Amino acid sequence: MASYSANTKREKKVFDTEDDVAKAMAEYTFNLSKKFCKKRGYFTIVLSGGDLVLWLKKLLVPEYADTEWSKWHVFWVDERVVPLDDKDSNYKQTLDSFLSEVPIPTSNIYAIDQNCAALGDAKGAAILYEECIKRLVNQNIIRTYKSSGFPQFDLQLLGMGPDGHMASLFPGHYQIKEKASLVTYITNSPKLPPKRITFTLPVINCASYNLMAVCGEAQADAVAKVFNDDFNLPSARLSADTQAIWYLDKAAASELPKCL
Numbered sequence: 001m002a003s004y005s006a007n008t009k010r011e012k013k014v015f016d017t018e019d020d021v022a023k024a025m026a027e028y029t030f031n032l033s034k035k036f037c038k039k040r041g042y043f044t045i046v047l048s049g050g051d052l053v054l055w056l057k058k059l060l061v062p063e064y065a066d067t068e069w070s071k072w073h074v075f076w077v078d079e080r081v082v083p084l085d086d087k088d089s090n091y092k093q094t095l096d097s098f099l100s101e102v103p104i105p106t107s108n109i110y111a112i113d114q115n116c117a118a119l120g121d122a123k124g125a126a127i128l129y130e131e132c133i134k135r136l137v138n139q140n141i142i143r144t145y146k147s148s149g150f151p152q153f154d155l156q157l158l159g160m161g162p163d164g165h166m167a168s169l170f171p172g173h174y175q176i177k178e179k180a181s182l183v184t185y186i187t188n189s190p191k192l193p194p195k196r197i198t199f200t201l202p203v204i205n206c207a208s209y210n211l212m213a214v215c216g217e218a219q220a221d222a223v224a225k226v227f228n229d230d231f232n233l234p235s236a237r238l239s240a241d242t243q244a245i246w247y248l249d250k251a252a253a254s255e256l257p258k259c260l
């Protein structure tokens with residue numbers, strides 16, 4: 001796990017358009033799926049909400065038809081604590097746009113507890129999601145990060161908000177400091193809806209591969225702050241065990257100094 005210091009080196013690729021970012025993200029995902037399915041028979045992938053939900057459709061092309069979908073295990077890095085059939089649910093949005101189009105076994109898709117979701121019980125949803133992850137670690141479906149015992153996911157696909165949040169870790173909110181739990185929750189999220197669960201920073205940064213995909217001029221200021229080591233922004237703290245890489249379109253990268 002990277003330590004934080006000024007002039008953190010951040011790997012990035014800048015693409016002309018959002019569509020190019022989405023296509024490159026699909027290729028990155030496909031290649032890691034091949035790698036991990038071959039290596040251990042499973043591919044544990046963690047998704048975000050937001051624009052990413054639509055970008056996943058780039059995997060639904062003949063080029064990736066031989067993806068070993070049955071070996072995928074799908075999680076969310078954060079989730080809104082709303083009923084699973086609510087339009088704001090990351091699970092529902094991803095099911096409608098992507099998961100319903102690929103033969104991933106339903107039992108390999110890990111939504112938050114539906115009762116807690118329906119009741120808006122963010123604390124309960126976080127506790128049960130953490131228990132679900134620990135169970136899968138015990139079944140050796142999810143690996144662990146060296147000696148820490150923290151779960152190590154193969155790939156996380158992340159997004160960043162204009163305030164520099166990632167997952168549901170928001171600037172100025174205490175959840176970014178949580179180091180013991182795997183999953184925590186927020187009930188006053190600055191990004192609506194207000195109730196969410198989220199992986200904690202240690203879990204996010206234990207992942208083998210983290211791909212942060214950011215598009216649009218609205219994020220350009222936050223991108224520039226991240227690349228200038230403004231650690232008040234949770235996204236500036238992103239690292240990974242093997243590779244953390246930023247995929248930006250030109251608009252999101254527009255405030256970066258050319259030398260970066």
Ligand SMILES: O=C(O)[C@H](O)[C@@H](O)[C@H](O)[C@H](O)COP(=O)(O)O
Binds near residue numbers: 090160
């Ligand atoms: O549940 C969520 O709201 C998302 O997980 C959130 O963390 C998202 O990744 C960022 O807000 C970026 O969202 P956009 O991609 O829509 O800008």
